[in-house]
Amino acid sequence: MKSVVDLQMVSHQFGKKIVLSNITLSINKGEIFGLLGPSGSGKTTVVKLITGLLKPSDGSVYINGEKMPSLAQMKRYGFMAQSDALYLELTGKENLDFFASIYRLNKQEKKQRIRKVMEMVDLTDHIDQIVETYSGGMKRRLSLAAALLHDPELIILDEPTVGIDPVLRKSIWDELRQLKDKGVTIILTTHVMDEAEKCDRLAMLREGQVIAMNTPEKLKSDCHATTIEDVFLHYGGAAQ
Numbered sequence: 001m002k003s004v005v006d007l008q009m010v011s012h013q014f015g016k017k018i019v020l021s022n023i024t025l026s027i028n029k030g031e032i033f034g035l036l037g038p039s040g041s042g043k044t045t046v047v048k049l050i051t052g053l054l055k056p057s058d059g060s061v062y063i064n065g066e067k068m069p070s071l072a073q074m075k076r077y078g079f080m081a082q083s084d085a086l087y088l089e090l091t092g093k094e095n096l097d098f099f100a101s102i103y104r105l106n107k108q109e110k111k112q113r114i115r116k117v118m119e120m121v122d123l124t125d126h127i128d129q130i131v132e133t134y135s136g137g138m139k140r141r142l143s144l145a146a147a148l149l150h151d152p153e154l155i156i157l158d159e160p161t162v163g164i165d166p167v168l169r170k171s172i173w174d175e176l177r178q179l180k181d182k183g184v185t186i187i188l189t190t191h192v193m194d195e196a197e198k199c200d201r202l203a204m205l206r207e208g209q210v211i212a213m214n215t216p217e218k219l220k221s222d223c224h225a226t227t228i229e230d231v232f233l234h235y236g237g238a239a240q
């Protein structure tokens, strides 16, 4: 299977504090790969290393075989950070117009893609509303729309469904699965167990180390657990 993202013996520290230790993993094309772990376990740091926004203290990160940070690769993926990077004084549409210009979409593509992604996140009715007046969940959804805008082949989402109600969360998962079926690779972080179950493969993080990595089914059967939460407890993780 072709890998899209590779981490080779990656460690990271902030000052003297070691936050990731010796992580090696490969994420395949068309896979929904979840990073699961309690708060502070290092999920966001892994995501920042994959995006190239942070350089590992040790080891290497590759996207499509290119060592990160690679500007060419950074232009290609879609990234949704944990905190929304939006212009609050602009409308939803104006925000997406701005991102479309960064991605250099032409006028026609811009129009089509903005309509499509706003439908995907159910914000069509709020497209001309000033973002400052959006709820927290609406801002999350607009950030997701921005990450999907240029139809990327790799999507990296840090806690994408925090603050999003269960009905919309389900429809966002349906969209993510459709993208996966088209061959899009999706990496996401979560500490929601039922969301972790929906991933093709999971890496469980605890204190900066991968304590287990496999499909949710295999993780459960290997330790005779019925839930992902039990798997986490089995490997010594703390439930969230």
Ligand SMILES: Nc1ncnc2c1ncn2[C@@H]1O[C@H](COP(=O)(O)OP(=O)(O)OP(=O)(O)O)[C@@H](O)[C@H]1O
Pocket: 014, 017, 019, 037, 038, 039, 040, 041, 042, 043, 044, 045, 046, 082, 191
């Ligand atoms: N810029 C920084 N400087 C110092 N320490 C940091 C910095 N960023 C993160 N850390 C520390 O690194 C560790 C891992 O943080 P990280 O944000 O990757 O965890 P996380 O699993 O994503 O947590 P959460 O689920 O709460 O977002 C934590 O102990 C955090 O305090």
